[in-house]
Structures are given as structure tokens and as C-alpha cells.
Amino acid sequence: MHIAEGFLPAGHAAGWTIAAAPFVVHGARAVVKEVRENPESTLLLGAAGAFTFVLSAIKLPSVTGSSSHPTGTGPGAILFRPPVMALLGTVVLLFQALLLAHGGLTTLGANAFAFAVVGPWAGYGAYRLARAAGAGLLPAVFAAVALADLATYVTTSFQLALAFPDAESGLAGALLKFLGVFAVTQIPLAVGEGLLGVLLFRVLTVNARPELERLGI
Amino acid sequence: MTGLAVDDAAWASAWRRRAPGDKVLLCGGLVVTALVLPAWPGSALVAVVAVALALGPARVPARTFARAVRWPLAFVAVGAVTAVVEVGGDGVGWAPDAAAHAGSLVGHAVAGSAAVLLLATTTPMSDLLPALRRARVPAAVVEVASVTYRLLFVLLDSLRAVREAQAARMGYSSLRRSYRSSGALAAAVLTRSWDRARRMQEGLAGRGMDTGLRVLPEVLPSSRPFLAATAAGLTTIVATSAVLA
Amino acid sequence: MSHRTLTATGLVAGYERGRPVLEGASLTVPAGRRLAVLGANGSGKTTLLRCLSGALVPSAGEVSVDGARLGHGRRALRAHRQEVQLVLQDPDDQLFSASVAQDVSFGPLNLGLPEREVRTRVAEALALLAVDDLAARPTHQLSYGERKRVAIAGAVAMRPCVLLLDEPTAGLDPSAVAETLAALARLQEHDATVVMSTHDVDLALRWADEVAVVVDRRVVQGEPQTLLGDDDLLRRARLDRPWALTVGVRLRALGLLPDGPLPRDAAGLLAGLPDRPLSDRSTVPT
């Protein structure tokens, strides 16, 4: 669920844009540097962006039969690193806003902060920690992808709570409400996305070993 | 190839030949107006104008517009209800000004979404990306975004075809099998995206890809009457809103 | 496998720029016979095959097997997929496992068959397609023609009564085409009904017992010799007349071919022609 256009008050929309900007600019710098050194990486990065978009179009199988989609940023954070994902994720959010009407333009900053900054960093952090603690690739991938998904929606809930504090119980109460609606319901989906990530990497370790090695995984 | 409905509408829109800058000004203006004016009557006016322009002069199919707007509506409904529910010591209840607050949230969001959708259904991405370049986004970033735009259709086609092939062989006949198939599907799309990038590199090297992926954007001249109408329209909305309020 | 009659009636399906690709298309797949579905690119051949296989739900019309209408439910589709299998044109859309044998086992495993039965089916399918020597190879190392045949094996391992093939010979060189046709002949001996789509009219004339031409959003079905000799139909369908018919008609007019159906290919044509030079003929009275 991306925050829809017009949902956030103008001040909050601007604030989150400013908050996301350094990460996205940092990602853009990384991309510009990469492309300057290897012009052909434009195509690989474009392909990575397209994959992230398409990954979020895969339906997560669920017991109830209700369809929901992965955030798609977890695997990207492991494969392409968070700085690059900050940019690619923002590009994907822009495309989702303009090709699917998911999210919006004034809320792009807020959505980018949740999906392209917090999600990938949380996922990548979990991945590094798990690997450092001696976990195998697949458990680390599960932790990373599930956490990236969950962290994204916790951030979205926080953004909404900040914008719409509860009249009686203030920010804390609002956070509880929004977490209840947007994050707790997300837990099974985060587990689902984590599983999908594990299955994805399991196939990749068989079918695409050289590519994984090239990416340092 | 199968496309995305909003994108198809953009390429077929009667406003396709209008300057992207003009459309960005109009829609951007509408979005900002929707956001800063009070929901009633400001946002309501914006919503009416955006829908009327899309279905009228821009000739966007009503079905496409209605289907696309369902997504933001779903979020807005859930979000607005959550925002106006009050959690207090004595449990959960409606906040005192729940109806007005919810109405305001819904008004802003629906109007804003309609305005963004007006841009989305009249302007293909490949017209908007060169505009980003003019906004001083680095060339490399715009080029990566253009490749993303092109490749996402290629990959969506692969995704649909592979999923259909898996379904034909009962790949989605149980939860467990669905997960396995989805994982294989994601992996298939990822490895294909790498293959595609590699092969494209050779395909483009032959045409001299040493200096990036520069292309010549179409000349879509800006229209003074359109800009004048935009300014007049936005002013009218603001004025009407002030008078009615 | 056993023979089933697959039919489609009044299909409306596959919208493209606001208009359906098929608009009232009907077709009967004759059990046990070879049917070639002919049409130009974009005419709706693939849409037709996808409707027949259950992959695409038509917005009007119906598909039925032995008269029983295909419902839209999960269970109906599941049963249908065991009887009708579609092989896509691009083999890479169908091969997503690491090794050939693994890929072919995907369908039977999903049917919930015991491991022993799965192994039997995989071995049988690989043998029928003459790709048993590739079983342990990774799919991405195969040639295009090999991948196409492995993709067919994946569908064959489901033991369908009707096998639908979308352009199975497109992009193949003559020897790979011959191998594919030989494999299809073996499938027919196993009582499978084989349908292929193609725009190669020469191949259709040579191979098919019956042809269905997709033209003007509908389907015209009949004998190969009749339909592929109908210049008006071919023009509307943006197809060529098979050379064998063009040349055959002329040679028959010249009195050089015996009565009966016209030859379907070069071998048939040569067999029909007189053995001796005609100069002998005009001197020696017959």
C-alpha cells in the first residue's frame, strides 16, 4: 500500500521529500559513477529497475486467496545494495504512480523514504548481521526480505501517525492504530515475501551462480 | 505485447501531441490546488475539472480512468477511516469531528489522485523522462529510467507467459506449489533481465553506445492558449473556492 | 491418453486496442487427426489456442471437451488441464528449472503423482521427443531446437488427450523441423490429438489432415487442399498459396499429374510426374 496522492498534508509531503532526498541523491551519485566507469551498466541497472517493478507485480500466494503483492525491494537490496536501491526504488515508485496509479507525486518522497530507503537498509542490515553471525545464505535472505517488507510498512504507519495524531491519545495512539491496520496485517505477507525471496535465491544459486558471484554474494 | 491500461491510454490520448511541460504545469497546478485549498469546495472542484478534462478533451476511456482510480480509493478509504477512529482510555470510537475530517482527507486525496491520473493517462513516460533531464536530473539516471520503462514491458510479457505455462502444468494448484512456482517465476524473470541487458549491450554497441543512451526527443511545441487556459482555470478554481467558502 | 473431441463455439476473446482479436470464432478439433491452425501474425492463432487450453477465459462463447462445457472454476480448469496442454512458442517461457529432467517432472509432480510414476512419465516424455540423452543437461545449455522439444516433453509428461502447439517449427532449421514432426507422429501413435499453429502454408499442406484458417476474427475450417487453394480466403488471411498447389494445378492442366488429390510436397509431386521424357511420349504412341 503506497500513500495516495493528496493524502498527506502539504507540510508532511514536503518534509518527507526532504528526508528522502539525501538518500536518493546519494544513490543517483553512485549510479552516475557506475555508469561513467562502465557505460554498459546503464542497461544492467535499467534491467534491475524493471525487475523490481515486475517483482512487485507477482501475486503473493496466500491461504485466504486474497491477493497481495510483495514490496519487491528486499532482494534488490541484497543484490544491488541499498544506495542503488534508493534510486531504483524511487524510479519504480514514480513508474507505479504514473503507470498504475499506486501512490502519488507529492507523496513520492514519503513513499520513497519507506520503500526505497528504510526497507532496503533494514533488509540489507539484517542480511549483513545474519551473515556475520554465521547464518547461511537462505536464512539471511529470509530475514532480509521479510524485514525489508515489514520495516517499510512500519515506516508508512509512522508517517501516517505523524500526520494524523489521535485526538485523545496523540502520536502514540495513532501509531498503534496505523500499525494495527497497515503493519500487523502485513506480518503474514512479510513472512510470505521472505519465503518468496528464499525460493528466488535458491533457484539463483543453481541457475545463476556466476551472476551471484559477480555481485559478491 | 500486452501493455498497462494507463500507459495505453497515454499513448492513445488526444493530448498525446501536447507539450509534456504544458501538461505537467496543468496537472501539477491541479495537484497543488487540491492539496492547499480546503476540501470543500476547492478539492471537489479540482476533482471535477480533472475528470472532466480526462474524459472530455483528452478522450481517456472512462473505463480505464475508473479502474485506475480504484487503487488510490482503496488506500484512501482504509487510511481515512483509521485516521478518524479514536483510541482512548475507554476503547475505540469515532473522533468528535470524524465525518468532517474523513471528508476532508478523502476530498484532498481523490482530487489529487485524479489530477495525477490526468497526467498519467495523457503523457507517456518517454515524454516525461526528457523533462526530468531539463529539471537537471543527471543524464545517467534518466537513461537508467528509460531502460527500465522499455524493459518492464518486455519482462511483464515474460512474467505473464511463464506464469501461464506454470499454471498449465498445475504449478498453482496448492499453496506450497504456488510458492515454489512464484520463486521460480521471479528467478526466471531476473535471469532473463540479466540476459537481456547483456544482449542489448551488444545490440547497442554496434550503434555506438560509448556516450550513453542519448536520443532525440520528439518536438512537441508548447501551446500558449493551453497555458493561458491552465492559468485561468486554476485561478477560477481558487476564486470560486474562496467565494463559496 | 485417449481420444477426446475439443470444440470452441462463438469465442470472443483477446482485446487489442478496444476490439476483440476473435469475434465469434468456432472450431472443432477432430479427435485423432492432425489439425493445423493457420493465420498471419497477430490474426489470433495464439488467442485461439489459449482459449482452447483454458489459459484465457473468453468474454463470450464456450470451450467444451466431448460436449462437456469447460467451467470457470478452479476444479474444472484443473481437470481440463490434464486433458489439454498448450506448448508456447518461446520455449524459454516454459523452461524454468535447472535441468531438463527436473523441468519435465514439474507437471507430473504437481499432479501429486508418486515419485515412481513421475520418473516413468519423465522418461517416457523424453523418449517420445527423442531428447532422452539431454535429461541431465542444464536447460540453458541447450540449442533452440532442443529447448523447443524439451518444452513439448514437459507438456507431454502430463499425458494430455489434446496437445496444442503454438508455432512448434518457427525458427527451426529443416533437420530440427523433421525431428519435431517425427516426434509429433510418435505422439499420435500414443493416441494424442495434435494441433499446431503455423503460418507456413507449405508445412500445413504437407502435414495436416485438416486446416483451420483464422481470418477476419473468425475461423474457417476444412480440407487442406480446398482451403489452401482458395485464393480469396488466403488473400483475406494474408497467407500465400502453397507452392505445391500452385505448381500442381498447372502441371495437372498440362496433363502431367494423375487424377485424385494434388500432391502435398516435392516428393509427392515427383512421384506423380511421368517417368520418361515427354519427347519420347510424343513419338511413342500410348
Added chain:
Amino acid sequence: MSHRTLTATGLVAGYERGRPVLEGASLTVPAGRRLAVLGANGSGKTTLLRCLSGALVPSAGEVSVDGARLGHGRRALRAHRQEVQLVLQDPDDQLFSASVAQDVSFGPLNLGLPEREVRTRVAEALALLAVDDLAARPTHQLSYGERKRVAIAGAVAMRPCVLLLDEPTAGLDPSAVAETLAALARLQEHDATVVMSTHDVDLALRWADEVAVVVDRRVVQGEPQTLLGDDDLLRRARLDRPWALTVGVRLRALGLLPDGPLPRDAAGLLAGLPDRPLSDRSTVPT
């Protein structure tokens, strides 16, 4: 565009499972003539074209234009690419932009041409390929045949002297093949030399002035009528004999075709056959 002679001598290139795909292949692309490169899938046609275009550096042997050997430096390659352009088989490997006109502008812009000249070249290339009406359409909405022609336009906009096309007709229906061949004929009128790879022997016989058969890791070059009638060569190359030659030889033996080269296609064959039924012939003395 002007005529240049492109040659390859003793190419060793394209390793596959430890052995080169080409091992001592030599070829001369005759300036201004139509050359068809024939071979089965995997025989090395694409490897040969990639060497000729400079995309692949052979591990031995050399490529030269008008006798000047192609060096390996960036500058040499850049100059070579202005003279020789390769169009890949899969158009999606070459179309990176969502807008047709933008995609075609890519090459000329990279040549550093002024904007005005780029627009002229884009318009000219689109017109030559008869895809000018697609200029404003998005790439992802085009049919396969349309994408193939737009990919060719992207190479043509570079105004190469030699245009190399890898399987330009593969996967196309008869009318799209006819449109592509008509476009190639227009290119030749603009003094471009056109080379196409194919495994369609009938097409090669009909279209080519000269053929090069890739067989046993080498190239055998010659007249279409000679090479495509050489059963031993065809067998080794895993190709079929064109039907027109098979039937033509027999009809000539029957005294039905005039002397001179055998017909290349159905139209030529019909034109060569006598007009009246042969029964008339045997009664009316000639």
C-alpha cells in the same frame, strides 16, 4: 552510402564447449550484390556476422573493408561501425527506447551529427523500411514484424555501406516477409550491400545473387543454383534442397523447361512451363 567490399579471411571464433564455432572461415561480401549466408541452427552464421560487424574479435584471421584490415582499437571499430551494421535476430535486443523515433535517433546522435541531420536520417530510415506511420507508437505496442523492421531502421539510420541481417525473416508471416524483402530492395537502390543469414533455402534461392553456406566450421561460397543443388554439401550443412530446384531438375529432364538457369520460385517455374496442355502438343506437330 557507397559500395565497399567486406571480406573475412581464416576466421577462428566463437568458442563453444572448447572448440571454435568457426575454424578457418573465409568469405567475400560482393559489393552491391545480395548475399545469403545459409546454415543450420548453431552452425556459426551469427558468429560469422558478428565477426564481420566488429562485435566479436576473432581469435585468428582478419576482417577487412576494401582491403584495409580492421584493427582492434576503439577508433578503428568506430569507423568500421559506420560502414558495417549488424541487425540482430531478436529485435528486443536492439530496441531500448519506448518511442520508435527516439530509438532510431540513437545511432545518428552517437555519430555526433547535428540535430537537423539526425531528424532527416530518422525520417529517411523509417520511410525506407515503410514504418513511418509507426514513428509515434510505443515500441511495446508493436507486433513482432514491426519491431523487426524498426530494428533494421535503427541500423539503416547509420547509413552503412554493408548491412548484415541475422535471420531477418525468421518468425515472420508471408506478408511481413514480402514487406521486409521490399524494404531491402529499396536499400539496395540506395547503394547498400545487403547480407542476410537464414536457414530458409527456398528464400535464399529466390532472393540471393550469391550464397555462402556455413558448413563444418567453414564457409563455401558460390552461385545459388550450384550450391543449393549440391546434395552432398546440403547434407553436411543439414539443409534441404530448395523445392524449386528439385522440381525444376525433374521438369527439365522431362523436356518441359527451357534451357538456361533453373527457375527460382513458383512464378518463375510457371513462366517457364509450356502454355498449352501436352495432349495438344502430341497431336499438333511443332
